[in-house]
């Protein structure tokens with residue numbers, strides 16, 4: 170038999186030890202194992218011109234989350250006798266240099282379905298094959314291999330959840346092997362090995378104190394959160410997504426495992442199996458699409474649709490996307506982005522996005538509908554960009570898919586069903602606690618008022634104790650969703666004059682939503698008449 174040789178595992182997503190087929194394969198018959206992560210300028214180059222601090226694609230919250238994932242991975246590798254070797258630079262250049270210098274015979278990395286990874290991986294594979302290096306690139310980010318499902322469906326991705334489920338069947342189980350030690354890292358040569366840098370060292374400027382997400386990155390944290398969530402057996406069994414309360418923020422109504430799934434700190438197959446184990450221990454449980462397993466299937470549904478659709482991330486040239494004459498009113502987009510629409514429910518959610526990088530699904534529904542077909546009629550791609558930057562769980566397939574869904578551009582077409590920016594949130598949170606927390610201007614009072622939030626993060630629940638020095642009078646709950654209707658005396662007493670301290674509504678919802686529905690009707694008719702083949706000229710006619 171051949172003597173053991175050198176292997177390299179290239180971490181990108183999949184930042185975990187458990188259920189990691191690439192890692193599992195990399196250690197077999199291996200003399201030295203080089204575990205690397207490349208800080209890719211495509212995602213991480215600082216961008217000082219962007220609307221929020223961070224890189225050219227990501228806000229600070231997500232970069233911070235990723236660095237925490239890397240620190241945790243390094244520490245787990247350390248416990249197994251290895252470490253993470255961190256590099257900075259163009260992935261192809263870095264990788265090919267290392268493969269040559271370290272005499273690597275086996276290269277392992279998780280398969281990436283996104284166009285960016287598809288391009289990159291093609292280049293890597295062709296280099297490896299010319300150099301006689303074995304490549305192992307398993308699909309392990311999703312429950313299923315999107316390519317299999319597309320093939321089963323005759324070459325096109327299924328466009329409805331039900332047809333997806335029928336085709337999908339059961340996912341393969343996670344790996345059961347436990348790794349007890351790793352092959353040693355070989356001689357790395359002259360490289361000055363980077364440890365995982367801090368966010369400051371990455372050079373994004375020093376306005377970092379503005380950013381604040383209560384969620385910490387890493388596999389350890391992911392498994393802890395998972396365990397906590399699964400501990401509530403009844404909660405898991407009775408989970409019904411549409412019944413969740415989007416205004417709950419001290420203890421969110423869902424698992425908040427999305428950022429961990431995004432970076433692959435948590436294996437979706439392992440999560441799926443744990444849920445099945447809970448289901449076995451209860452008398453009855455909810456089912457897809459509303460159950461927790463159903464949520465994981467939504468994730469795979471969007472991954473499959475994205476993998477099988479060219480130009481999935483844009484309206485033009487995307488065969489599943491309705492062509493709609495969206496406007497590009499920048500001042501309205503900026504008001505939405507910065508939480509200044511004058512609708513407290515919308516603005517509070519946008520502030521939660523900026524500060525936490527995470528919001529409940531129905532909160533995302535509210536703001537995405539408001540920006541697009543509900544009120545402002547702004548292009549879904551613009552909203553997608555804002556989410557892509559600020560979400561800690563920002564995920565190419567899921568984000569684009571859901572923006573098309575919410576804007577009635579694809580998957581969902583009932584454009585007459587519009588979320589009210591007033592009554593929808595009120596149903597869950599009549600006292601406006603959520604609003605008062607994220608929009609303190611609507612909470613309080615005099616110039617000397619001081620409010621101090623002490624935040625204690627306890628695994629999945631976040632306790633926020635508000636210490637208030639002077640509490641005069643809050644904006645009364647009758648007006649909290651529509652503060653512009655409060656009499657001036659009430660506004661004065663609350664020290665919040667609408668139009669001065671907090672904006673007037675940027676549009677009148679009743680008028681704007683009617684106008685939007687009309688435009689959607691016209692656009693749909695045009696799409697039908699032209700069989701989806703609608704060009705820029707046709708859309709001009711509707712503007």
Ligand code: FAD
Pocket residue numbers: 410423424425426427428430431461464465467468469471528529530531533534537556560562563564565567568569571572575
């Ligand atoms: P849970 O309800 O606990 O669900 C468990 C897991 O299932 C989630 O972590 C997620 O991986 C998956 N999941 C749940 N809902 C969906 C869904 N509708 N589509 C696909 N997968 C789902 N989710 C992202 O992970 N990244 C995004 O970039 C993203 N962008 C979105 C944009 C818009 C406009 C909307 C409306 C939704 C978006 N979502 C996105 C989907 C969803 O809102 C989040 O996945 C969910 O809120 C995450 O919270 P959770 O982990 O507590 O969810």
